[in-house]
Amino acid sequence: MSAQPKSLFEKVWDAHAVRILANGQTQLLIGTHLIHEVTSPQAFGMLRDLGLKVAFPHRTFATVDHIVPTNELVEPYKDNLAQAMMDELRKNCAQFGVTFFDRASGKQGIVHIVGPEQGITQPGTTIACGDSHTSTHGAFGAIAFGIGTSQVRDVLATQTMALGALKVRRIEVNGKLRAGVYAKDVILHIIRLTGVNGGTGFAYEYAGSTFDAFTMEERMTVCNMSIEGGARVGYVNPDETTFAYLKGRPYSPTGASWDAAVARWRSFASDTGCRYDDVIKINADDVAPSVTWGINPGQGISITENIPSPETATSDDDRAGIIEALEYMKLPAGKPIKGVKIDVAFIGSCTNGRLSDFQEVAKYVKGHKVAPGVRAIAVPGSQIVGLQCEKLGLDKILIEAGFEWRAAGCSMCLAMNPDKLIGDELCASSSNRNFKGRQGSITGRTVLMSPVMVAAAAVTGVVSDAREVFAVN
Amino acid sequence: MALAKITSVSGRGVYVPGNDIDTDRIIPARFMKCVVFDGLGEFLFYDVRHTPEGVPTGHPIDKPEHKGATVLLSGANFGCGSSREHAPQAIHKAGFRAVIAENFAEIFFGNSTTLGIPCVQAAREDIAKVAAAIEKNPALEITVDVTALEVRFGSDKITITQRESARDGLINGRWDAIGDLIDGLTAVQATAAKLPYMSAA
Ligand code: SF4
Numbered sequence: 001m002s003a004q005p006k007s008l009f010e011k012v013w014d015a016h017a018v019r020i021l022a023n024g025q026t027q028l029l030i031g032t033h034l035i036h037e038v039t040s041p042q043a044f045g046m047l048r049d050l051g052l053k054v055a056f057p058h059r060t061f062a063t064v065d066h067i068v069p070t071n072e073l074v075e076p077y078k079d080n081l082a083q084a085m086m087d088e089l090r091k092n093c094a095q096f097g098v099t100f101f102d103r104a105s106g107k108q109g110i111v112h113i114v115g116p117e118q119g120i121t122q123p124g125t126t127i128a129c130g131d132s133h134t135s136t137h138g139a140f141g142a143i144a145f146g147i148g149t150s151q152v153r154d155v156l157a158t159q160t161m162a163l164g165a166l167k168v169r170r171i172e173v174n175g176k177l178r179a180g181v182y183a184k185d186v187i188l189h190i191i192r193l194t195g196v197n198g199g200t201g202f203a204y205e206y207a208g209s210t211f212d213a214f215t216m217e218e219r220m221t222v223c224n225m226s227i228e229g230g231a232r233v234g235y236v237n238p239d240e241t242t243f244a245y246l247k248g249r250p251y252s253p254t255g256a257s258w259d260a261a262v263a264r265w266r267s268f269a270s271d272t273g274c275r276y277d278d279v280i281k282i283n284a285d286d287v288a289p290s291v292t293w294g295i296n297p298g299q300g301i302s303i304t305e306n307i308p309s310p311e312t313a314t315s316d317d318d319r320a321g322i323i324e325a326l327e328y329m330k331l332p333a334g335k336p337i338k339g340v341k342i343d344v345a346f347i348g349s350c351t352n353g354r355l356s357d358f359q360e361v362a363k364y365v366k367g368h369k370v371a372p373g374v375r376a377i378a379v380p381g382s383q384i385v386g387l388q389c390e391k392l393g394l395d396k397i398l399i400e401a402g403f404e405w406r407a408a409g410c411s412m413c414l415a416m417n418p419d420k421l422i423g424d425e426l427c428a429s430s431s432n433r434n435f436k437g438r439q440g441s442i443t444g445r446t447v448l449m450s451p452v453m454v455a456a457a458a459v460t461g462v463v464s465d466a467r468e469v470f471a472v473n
Numbered sequence: 474m475a476l477a478k479i480t481s482v483s484g485r486g487v488y489v490p491g492n493d494i495d496t497d498r499i500i501p502a503r504f505m506k507c508v509v510f511d512g513l514g515e516f517l518f519y520d521v522r523h524t525p526e527g528v529p530t531g532h533p534i535d536k537p538e539h540k541g542a543t544v545l546l547s548g549a550n551f552g553c554g555s556s557r558e559h560a561p562q563a564i565h566k567a568g569f570r571a572v573i574a575e576n577f578a579e580i581f582f583g584n585s586t587t588l589g590i591p592c593v594q595a596a597r598e599d600i601a602k603v604a605a606a607i608e609k610n611p612a613l614e615i616t617v618d619v620t621a622l623e624v625r626f627g628s629d630k631i632t633i634t635q636r637e638s639a640r641d642g643l644i645n646g647r648w649d650a651i652g653d654l655i656d657g658l659t660a661v662q663a664t665a666a667k668l669p670y671m672s673a674a
Binding site for chain 2: 015016017018019021022023024025027029031038039041042045050052055056059067079081082084085088122125130131132134146147148149150151153154157158159160161162164196197200201227230232257260261264296317320321324414415416423433435436437438440441442443
């Protein structure tokens with residue numbers, strides 16, 4: 001062991017740094033490249049134009065998620081543009097020798113759910129994907145970057161990209177979360193504290209006893225939304241929970257190489273006493289069930305608070321932001337968020353579309369009915385998650401309660417498939433972005449919250465405190 | 474690959490006020506159903522430029538006096554949200570060659586630089602000064618000088634900042650890293666050989 005204690009970020013960076021480029025950036029090796037249909041076709045096009053091949057096809061994995069209809073299983077899809085993207089990805093994977101988890105494989109799903117599920121996402125590795133929520137994979141102690149299409153081209157062609165090192169901020173959450181408080185609330189709380197650009201230039205190391213106790217799925221939910229606070233990278237140090245999750249997955253090492261891998265993975269964890277550029281400490285007790293009221297994920301409050309009003313603004317910017325958000329959201333300033341009428345309830349996405357999310361929801365909605373007039377849809381994040389839920393009968397519980405149970409995909413998280421809001425519908429959503437128009441209607445409104453809070457809103461027809469609706473204590 | 478040295482960008486400017494202008498606003502997701510980037514320019518800021526019924530709202534970039542503008546000005550945290558390169562592509566295809574803002578979201582900044590679009594930072598008051606000058610005379614030539622780190626307009630100028638690696642890349646014609654990265658392929662193989670998980674299964 002070297003004398004100088006290092007953070008996981010530094011160790012992974014050093015192990016993958018190829019050389020320093022003329023402009024001072026590092027040529028960084030990307031161990032695992034994940035691709036999907038939206039941001040890869042142009043990159044493959046550029047590759048062809050340059051007459052290049054995929055440098056490491058065996059480290060490149062594709063799936064299809066954004067455009068797949070969740071209630072239409074057979075190709076050709078009704079939407080020609082969606083079908084064209086599907087065909088393009090299939091052609092590119094075949095031509096360049098890339099593994100494609102398509103629907104026929106039974107392993108298709110949202111890229112950030114598929115990687116971990118297959119055991120492709122591993123500690124001490126670097127991962128890139130043309131998608132800003134790639135930070136999800138950091139839950140395993142990987143350094144995972146969202147990249148643009150030109151960088152997708154770079155990684156396809158060279159398995160590297162040019163990058164400047166990030167600063168590291170440790171966000172420590174200690175203690176036990178109160179009943180009815182979830183990982184989603186932790187990250188909404190963090191983003192509310194730092195603002196939507198507070199993380200610019202940083203990699204986040206999430207730590208503390210709360211994270212130690214979290215399951216992998218909970219860690220993924222938090223890492224997933226790092227970018228919503230401006231941080232491109234978020235990670236949790238690998239530990240026994242990480243190794244137990246990975247054991248026996250299709251791409252996990254086996255036999256003697258398993259033991260060697262675990263020893264190696266362990267060595268990447270941040271050393272005690274390593275240097276951080278910043279540290280934030282949060283008490284788990286202070287985290288409440290949270291909801292957003294505005295048009296960015298930093299505009300969040302606890303369910304018991306009132307919607308902010310321009311008078312309570314802390315600055316001119318804040319005031320302008322509140323006015324713009326309230327106007328768009330058509331919400332009353334200074335009034336409780338609790339009781340705001342919803343039209344749609346969406347449970348799914350790469351933030352909260354995993355088995356434990358549906359288990360938790362099913363546990364509470366059993367015996368309840370979706371309120372009249374509310375359209376409620378539940379969308380597993382992958383085919384495998386869907387199957388697991390169906391084996392446990394969770395789909396039946398949800399359907400019985402009045403939810404539609406769909407096939408895997410990004411669905412209503414973004415407006416690239418048939419699942420969309422209509423007009424100014426208000427959606428209680430377990431996804432990660434509440435930007436204007438995000439869910440497919442120019443005037444559609446999104447209120448972000450945990451899956452159980454979405455379920456509570458679905459059965460009451462209004463934004464609700466799940467602890468009261470489901471008598472959680 | 475020889476790339477142009479982008480030392481400065483000159484042209485008319487247009488000011489799009491607001492903070493946290495996210496990538497969904499720059500290019501709404503439904504316009505990303507494409508396998509090439511061509512044609513994205515007309516959908517830049519689409520949902521702000523049109524009412525839900527499709528009627529133009531008179532957005533700054535649609536004003537006749539701003540036609541042909543090449544310098545885009547905005548507020549803080551410009552380009553936050555997704556990693557979609559469709560956002561800077563739409564800006565580029567709409568004719569913009571430089572963006573001035575208080576600051577930029579990380580991924581957007583990198584994507585823009587790789588396309589050779591200088592994203593430069595300026596103080597809010599200074600951006601307001603340029604915006605006021607454009608308001609007075611929309612035909613005014615704005616020069617974003619990446620080498621001298623200043624923006625000149627009429628007889629006035631403001632200072633700007635830019636991350637050194639991006640500035641170096643632009644002014645030395647190495648803003649797109651692909652050539653450099655390919656040159657390093659032998660070293661890449663050597664680094665990969667030291668990492669057990671990189672070996673072929
Ligand atoms: S679920 Fe939403 S955030 Fe996640 S990859 Fe799909 S579109 Fe992006």
